[in-house]
Amino acid sequence: MSVASQDTAVKTGSIAKVFIYLILVLFALFYLLPLYVMLTNSLKPLSEITGGDMMSLPKAWTIEAWLSAWSTAQVGVSPTGLRPYFINSILMVVPAVAISTVLGALNGYILTKWRFRGDTLLFGLMLFACFIPFQIVLIPMARILGILGIAGSTQGLVLVHVVYGIGFSTLYFRNYYASFPTELVRAAMIDGAGFFRIFWRIMLPVSGPIAVVTIIWQFTNIWNDFLFGASFAGLSAMPMTVALNNLVNSSTGVREYNVHFAGAIMAALPTLLVYIVAGRFFVRGLMAGSVKG
Amino acid sequence: MPIRTTRADLRTRLQDFIPKIVLAPSLAAILIFVYGFIVFTGYLSMTDSKMLPSFDFVGLDNYVRLFSLPAWNTALINLVIFAALYIAICTVIGLGLAILLDQKIRGEGVLRPIYLYPMALSFIVTGTAWKWFLDPGLGLENTMHLWGWTDFQFNWIKDRHMAIYTLVIAAVWQTSGFVMAMFLAGLRGIDNEILKAAQIDGASNFALYRRIVIPLLRPAFLSAFVILFHMAIKSYDLVIALTGGGPGRATELPATFMYSYTFTRNSMGIGAASAVIMLMTVAAIMIPYLYSELGAKKE
Structure with a gap:
């Protein structure tokens, strides 16, 4: 201990340490509280929730709310549960993440290793596209999807997410490839290797870490998207977030809070799982979002 | 040849x-x-589009009408309140937690993911959880009553003057851990030698942070500000899930205003004008920021 504290640049007394731990633990409770409330109450029968203590553990544990949220609960007008919408989200998120990541890798490779006049300006244009409020594109996008005949379909949503995901995926790969020695690429060019060969043999093998970051980032963003889903999905391609909102706001009958919580956790589960499995990379991805090179 | x-x-x-x-x-x-x-x-935004796009040019009429609408002015005032508090509180909590976590804390590996996980959730999930938690009849107030504190009152979400602050609570819950991570990365990037030299000179911990560490975190402050600012302007999902813009129109933000005027109130011209204002607000911050970031890299 004493060795460790000598290493610390800033020294703190032991009373101060107690306060520090106290504050840190209090904040941990603040962040955990909503998750705890959702989880415990999703495992209670409805009668225990209404008028009951939200902090208490269930007296009669039940997974009925989970089963209902998954397959029988009223979502909007139909009693389908969240299952079809969960599947919709999967069908949307997998191709959208794959395509935007591959394009981002290629773009990043070009913008760092095949530089040309005006490439920084181009990158700036792509980067600004990451930060626009999407309200500015909603009206024309609705028109274009209609003209292309993919309004209200999963393909339409994939297109939308790819288009507005390219900026970030390009940003990640560009910043990552920028620190990769250009001399290696030059040497390969002199040896006669072409554009794709260099990408395949030299760039891709070192791209593992940034690919993970990009995939996590895109997966989280696209899975959690609500605005595009609510605007363009229609009924048949509705993603999980929109369905959850409909489930919670279904006005018919009694409000089944336990079902709402089970549904909310279901909607959160894929991103939470990704975060638990690869959280370190998630943090790195969030940091890269701050445009640092 | x-x-x-x-x-x-x-x-x-x-x-x-x-x-x-x-x-x-x-x-x-x-x-x-x-x-x-x-x-x-x-x-x-410069046409008289109603339910469908029209191409009859009306100049800046929509902008004039937009700024005469009470709903838009409410949304703007709400945005200013929300953005200012959201950015300020996230920055204070984020910086505070980062500094505390940087004191060679045992269990940092456990605490950090707990602070950060809300960022992985959808705002719809966050809104669903907090809506219930803040509901006086079901959540915190009811629980306090059951625990014997019968005078306890916390009904902000039903109060048109206070509801906007519930948005701040939920949004801060979601993002402050991420801001913490940004500051923590900044702190870890500071050269320890500088700090040690200052300590030898007899600087107190407080002075050390105020005079040396916090000024060195300038880039982290800037990044956090830019990210939080653009998230505040884009805030849409959280409002829909937490308050639905209510009670009444008390928590309407520009993003929800744009959506309802364009798609449910059939005033596409007005909706487009509000979207342009939103874009210009983001651009006013983002363009100088990106320019300095990309320009600096060239050298």
């Missing part, structure tokens, strides 16, 4: 073109779906 050189020329020329061909689809997508659409929406 001459034939061979032209062939080699052709090949290198082709090689020069391939990157541009590969880049072209992404570039075209961005130019059309981002910049083309911005121009289109900008044009619609």
Whole structure:
């Protein structure tokens, strides 16, 4: 201990340490509280929730709310549960993440290793596209999807997410490839290797870490998207977030809070799982979002 | 011989073109779906579009009408309150937690993911959880009553003057851990020698942080500000899930205003004008920021 504290640049007394731990633990409770409330109450029968203590553990544990949220609960007008919408989200998120990541890798490779006049300006244009409020594109996008005949379909949503995901995926790969020695690429060019060969043999093998970051980032963003889903999905391609909102706001009958919580956790589960499995990379991805090179 | 050189020329020329061909689809997508659409929406904002786009030019009429609408002014005031508190509180909590976590804390590996996980959730999930938690009849207030504190009152979410602050609570819950991570990375990047030298000179911990560490975190402050600012303006999902813009219109933000005027109130021209204002607000911050970031890198 004493060795460790000598290493610390800033020294703190032991009373101060107690306060520090106290504050840190209090904040941990603040962040955990909503998750705890959702989880415990999703495992209670409805009668225990209404008028009951939200902090208490269930007296009669039940997974009925989970089963209902998954397959029988009223979502909007139909009693389908969240299952079809969960599947919709999967069908949307997998191709959208794959395509935007591959394009981002290629773009990043070009913008760092095949530089040309005006490439920084181009990158700036792509980067600004990451930060626009999407309200500015909603009206024309609705028109274009209609003209292309993919309004209200999963393909339409994939297109939308790819288009507005390219900026970030390009940003990640560009910043990552920028620190990769250009001399290696030059040497390969002199040896006669072409554009794709260099990408395949030299760039891709070192791209593992940034690919993970990009995939996590895109997966989280696209899975959690609500605005595009609510605007363009229609009924048949509705993603999980929109369905959850409909489930919670279904006005018919009694409000089944336990079902709402089970549904909310279901909607959160894929991103939470990704975060638990690869959280370190998630943090790195969030940091890269701050445009640092 | 001459034939061979032209062939080699052709090949290198082709090689020069391939990157541009590969880049072209992404570039075209961005130019059309981002910049083309911005121009289109900008044009619609100067037409009398109602339910469907119309191309009858009316100049700046929509902007004049927009700023005379009480609903828009409410949304703007709400945005100012929300953004200011959201950015300020996230920054204070984020910086505070980062500094505390940086004191060689045992269990940092457990605490950090707990602070950060809300960032992985959808705002719809966050809104669903907090809506219930803040509901006086079900959540915190009811629980306090059951625990014997019968005078306890916390009904902000039902109060039109206080509801906007519930948005701040939920949004801070979601994002402050992420801001903590940004500051923590900044702190870890500071050279320990500087700190040690200052300590030898007899600086107190407080002075050390105020005079040396916090000024050194300038880039982290800037990044956090830019990210939080653009998230505040884009806030839409959280409002829908937490308050639905209510009670009444008390928590309407520009993003929800734009959506309802465009798609449910059949005033597309007004909706487009509000979207343009939102874009210009983001651009006013983002363009100088990106310019300085990219410009600096060139050197």
